[in-house]
Amino acid sequence: MNRVKLIALQILVMVVFLGIWHLVTTTSLFGDVKTTQFFFSTPGEVLARTWKQLTGADIYYHLGITLTETVLAFVIGSAAGVFFGFAFARNALLAAVFDPYIKAANALPRVVLAPIFALWFGLGIWSKVALGFTLVFFIVFFNVYQGVKEVSPTVLANARMLGMNERQLFRHVYWPSALTWMFSSLHTSVGFALVGAVVGEYLGSSAGLGYKIHEAESVFDVTGVFSGMLILAIFVIVIDSIVTLVENRLLVWRPGQSSTTTT
Amino acid sequence: MESKVSPPANAGAAAELPAVSLAGIDITFHLQGGQRYQAVKKIDLAVAPGEFVSVVGPTGCGKSTLLNAAAGLLTPSAGKVTIFGQPLSGLNRRAGYLFQQDALMPWKTALANVKVALEPMGVSDAQADRQARDWLARVGLRAFVERYPHMLSGGQRKRVALAQMLIRDPEILLMDEPFGPLDAQTRQIMGNLLLDLWSKDRKALIFVTHDLEEAIALSDRVVVMSAGPAAGIVADYKVPLPRPRDIAEIRLEKAFHEIHRDIWTSLRVEVQKAYAMGEGKELVEGAAS
Ligand SMILES: Nc1ncnc2c1ncn2[C@@H]1O[C@H](COP(=O)(O)OP(=O)(O)O)[C@@H](O)[C@H]1O
Ligand SMILES: [Mg+2]
Numbered sequence: 097m098n099r100v101k102l103i104a105l106q107i108l109v110m111v112v113f114l115g116i117w118h119l120v121t122t123t124s125l126f127g128d129v130k131t132t133q134f135f136f137s138t139p140g141e142v143l144a145r146t147w148k149q150l151t152g153a154d155i156y157y158h159l160g161i162t163l164t165e166t167v168l169a170f171v172i173g174s175a176a177g178v179f180f181g182f183a184f185a186r187n188a189l190l191a192a193v194f195d196p197y198i199k200a201a202n203a204l205p206r207v208v209l210a211p212i213f214a215l216w217f218g219l220g221i222w223s224k225v226a227l228g229f230t231l232v233f234f235i236v237f238f239n240v241y242q243g244v245k246e247v248s249p250t251v252l253a254n255a256r257m258l259g260m261n262e263r264q265l266f267r268h269v270y271w272p273s274a275l276t277w278m279f280s281s282l283h284t285s286v287g288f289a290l291v292g293a294v295v296g297e298y299l300g301s302s303a304g305l306g307y308k309i310h311e312a313e314s315v316f317d318v319t320g321v322f323s324g325m326l327i328l329a330i331f332v333i334v335i336d337s338i339v340t341l342v343e344n345r346l347l348v349w350r351p352g353q354s355s356t357t358t359t
Numbered sequence: 360m361e362s363k364v365s366p367p368a369n370a371g372a373a374a375e376l377p378a379v380s381l382a383g384i385d386i387t388f389h390l391q392g393g394q395r396y397q398a399v400k401k402i403d404l405a406v407a408p409g410e411f412v413s414v415v416g417p418t419g420c421g422k423s424t425l426l427n428a429a430a431g432l433l434t435p436s437a438g439k440v441t442i443f444g445q446p447l448s449g450l451n452r453r454a455g456y457l458f459q460q461d462a463l464m465p466w467k468t469a470l471a472n473v474k475v476a477l478e479p480m481g482v483s484d485a486q487a488d489r490q491a492r493d494w495l496a497r498v499g500l501r502a503f504v505e506r507y508p509h510m511l512s513g514g515q516r517k518r519v520a521l522a523q524m525l526i527r528d529p530e531i532l533l534m535d536e537p538f539g540p541l542d543a544q545t546r547q548i549m550g551n552l553l554l555d556l557w558s559k560d561r562k563a564l565i566f567v568t569h570d571l572e573e574a575i576a577l578s579d580r581v582v583v584m585s586a587g588p589a590a591g592i593v594a595d596y597k598v599p600l601p602r603p604r605d606i607a608e609i610r611l612e613k614a615f616h617e618i619h620r621d622i623w624t625s626l627r628v629e630v631q632k633a634y635a636m637g638e639g640k641e642l643v644e645g646a647a648s
Pocket of ligand 2: 422423424459535
């Protein structure tokens with residue numbers, strides 16, 4: 097299927113969706129217009145509100161807060177994940193002793209921690225960073241652990257035959273291998289950092305995208321909720337595209353990453 | 360079992376200590392569930408400096424295992440590995456190893472892969488760069504230095520691995536079916552390239568292959584291993600063909616055919632044995648992996 101046709105079909109899905117929504121909320125086919133609009137708003141209003149917000153200044157303050165929390169959670173969570181992933185992969189005893197605790201901690205639904213983090217770190221950004229951290233950390237940790245464990249034994253034996261010492265093996269073999277695994281989960285971990293931030297804001301804060309949505313919800317401003325969700329979706333798509341760009345740069349050496357049109 | 364140690368091809372070195380000496384080597388693997396598998400038994404093999412020795416034998420007989428013992432990647436259950444007269448403990452620092460499987464670092468370009476081989480020797484970056492480019496040119500990859508391994512063909516990857524091994528100028532070369540997965544023409548080209556590079560400063564070379572013709576065309580001596588388990592060396596032939604050789608042309612010579620017939624007589628028995636054991640052996644191998 098060619099690209100134009102695909103995009104046309106994708107747009108068609110959106111048009112049909114918005115069409116049905118419009119029909120339901122602006123005609124009396126499905127009951128009282130006032131009632132349906134109270135529950136579902138209308139596509140026109142949501143788009144108008146979203147446009148108004150995006151052209152105003154206020155939303156960028158909240159987006160900035162959410163972005164800061166996301167980036168901090170991602171960076172700190174990844175750093176800790178890389179560190180502990182390495183430590184555990186290179187030390188079998190450590191891994192064996194902590195194995196049940198790591199599994200238990202990872203199985204815990206992180207949302208239940210949000211109130212505790214709010215208690216510990218206050219209602220500012222750090223309680224959201226902490227929540228994002230607990231999500232990012234485990235993803236990176238498991239991937240780095242796997243990356244170090246699954247280094248090809250032949251590549252390793254070859255590097256040792258080339259005379260590499262432990263430090264050089266780390267630099268040229270273990271580290272790149274672990275990073276590959278980490279990068280392969282970049283979308284997931286960045287996504288979770290954002291989830292941590294938004295959920296944290298939603299549950300208690302005075303700024304950020306999650307707060308905006310929560311605020312609209314508390315006054316039954318359905319238009320505000322939907323437009324907040326739309327802005328969140330746009331935000332996610334932008335961040336995800338940036339991650340894809342970064343990924344393509346970092347993983348040039350991987351099969352399938354290079355363009356097939358090169359000579 | 361005859362296992363005579365023949366003098367090296369270049370007679371001047373006759374008095375020297377063997378570059379590699381394997382004496383009474385047993386290697387037993389411990390499998391899961393307490394099972395054991397004795398791969399090789401009582402292997403004696405000496406390779407003189409400057410000698411090109413091929414090891415042939417049926418698949419799974421223990422050729423890679425033997426090479427790993429010479430490389431110090433694996434400690435034999437019994438017997439002694441001696442390198443230029445010194446007992447080997449730990450990795451064999453004087454050997455270069457060309458692996459059967461892909462062993463290049465996939466995250467490094469061809470150039471970086473070759474360059475990194477000089478890092479443990481403390482060569483400066485600028486000099487390593489120059490030497491690596493030089494070696495890549497010698498293996499015919501001047502235009503491919505910036506490619507990552509997955510952008511190279513199988514033959515090109517082997518060339519990079521060859522440059523990576525040779526740039527360190529090891530005194531002993533160990534090669535495990537290096538041209539195994541390549542097509543016939545590429546094998547010939549690679550064989551000639553290898554002979555060309557090797558003949559410049561003849562190093563002791565142990566070349567493992569399952570291709571008897573390749574073994575004869577390349578080497579000074581061909582060693583035949585028996586089928587496993589407990590594989591040993593069943594025959595040891597000298598190849599008195601003159602050098603320099605062209606491995607495509609040498610196959611047409613009468614002397615080549617005579618040697619081939621002799622060695623094949625020994626090898627065929629072992630290949631058939633290995634084949635007959637097929638089913639049962641597969642089970643053991645399955646448990647091993
Ligand atoms: N790490 C291992 N553990 C158990 N068995 C092994 C191991 N490596 C090799 N073997 C067994 O030893 C035998 C010889 O293997 P190998 O040296 O790889 O044969 P080849 O001659 O094909 O190179 C095979 O039967 C193989 O299954
Ligand atoms: Mg093998």
